[in-house]
Amino acid sequence: MQYKSQAVAKLYFIAAIALFAGQVLFGLIMGLQYVVGDFLFPAIPFNVARMVHTNLLIVWLLFGFMGGAYYLIPEESETELYNPKLTVALFWIFLVAGALTVVGYLAVPYATLAKLTGNDLLETMGREFLEQPLPTKLGIVVVALAFLFNITMTVLKGKKTSISTVLLLGLWGLAVFFLFSFYNPSNPVKDKFYWWWVVHLWVEGVWELILGSLLAFVLIKVTGVDREVIEKWLYVIVTLTLVTGIIGTGHHYYWIGTPSYWQWIGSIFSSLEVVPFFAMVVFCFTMVWKGRRDHPNKAALLWSLGCSVLAFFGAGVWGFLHTLHGVNYYTHGTQVT
Known part of the structure; x- marks a missing residue:
């Protein structure tokens, strides 16, 4: 590593690997439920296992993208990250929020979870891949904006390259x-x-x-x-x-x-x-x-x-x-x- 702040990428990569392992685990559970219909029922119904499985896919990829950006951007921009402390704070916020969401899926019936998390205020739940409760979706937006602010400011204060520009375009x-995901027409x-x-x-x-x-x-x-x-x-x-x-x-x-x-x-x-x-x-x-x-x-x-x-x-x-x-x-x- 050429820059000290690149080290934060390690946290994101470790989390991505752990979440990927979780995705595989719930994939195996679903596979067994296809063969043995009552496997882990009613503790983990098939629809809940599938929801956790697909959500973990999304989250570990996002952790990977964020970690990759935190490693790539400093080298391409030839400068330290704009705010290294923010990168660590966002990591823990995102990880804890994701863990609490998974616990909510497993511990509470989905309809009850919707009521508890304010889905009646803005109906966003119940759609494939976008099952996250409203607070989780809002949290994702906040984390994403803070992350994009951090890397965009890093690029602006340093060298601009085609690679960092394309990466920023993809992330934005x-x-x-x-x-x-917040638009749910009737x-x-x-x-x-x-x-x-x-x-x-x-x-x-x-x-x-x-x-x-x-x-x-x-x-x-x-x-x-x-x-x-x-x-x-x-x-x-x-x-x-x-x-x-x-x-x-x-x-x-x-x-x-x-x-x-x-x-x-x-x-x-x-x-x-x-x-x-x-x-x-x-x-x-x-x-x-x-x-x-x-x-x-x-x-x-x-x-x-x-x-x-x-x-x-x-x-x-x-x-x-x-x-x-x-x-x-x-x-x-x-x-x-």
Whole structure:
């Protein structure tokens, strides 16, 4: 580490690993409940286990993104974090709030939890991935704003690079699109329409910007390829991601009551979403090949290659196989998705 304040990233990475282990544990519980229907019932019903499982997925990724930003930004900006103490305070606030939320899921019936946490004041609970009580959602917003303030001020006081700019764009997008979790219209079509603005535009929009910037940072370190070359690739990936990912949201609008033209818009642009994922694979392998450098950190090198390949097959190839509306008609709502 070049800067003392980068050390705070370790806290976030440890928490991310622990939360990931929790996600796997609840995934195994659900798997056993598929086979043994009354496993851990009524202590942990299937719907509660699934809620904890998916929420832990979101939270450990957020901890990872935050830790990655706290490590990357000081090196890219060539300065210490704007407020290192704030990073530690936010870590404990976020971790404790997340733990209390999980305890609430497990200890209190969900309907009771909704009443206790003021869901009648602003109805935001009950939707997949966004089950968090109102206080938790508000806490996420506060933590996100404080986090973004800290890293944005760090970038503003230091050196500006393309990598830090793309990372900031992805992280600010993450926060902005989460605000749609507070919009819960009574019309079920509108509800699903805007629900996807959180879920889809996170996964197939801003998360790719964050991934691209982290990959670029790692590749500069481990390959020795000129920064200018890597940044040009990053610009291409960002452009492809934004063009295909945003309009590609249409593949979620096929069967929710929206106009039929979304079937064609969604099919065309979501089919193109495989392009930025493929570009990311080409980008990583090309940079490693150009570098021809025997870097001692093999783990980082293999992560950059493996991450791009898995993203390409997981979100790119498998997604493409059933993204066309004619195919999706038969796969929608099944385990294939």
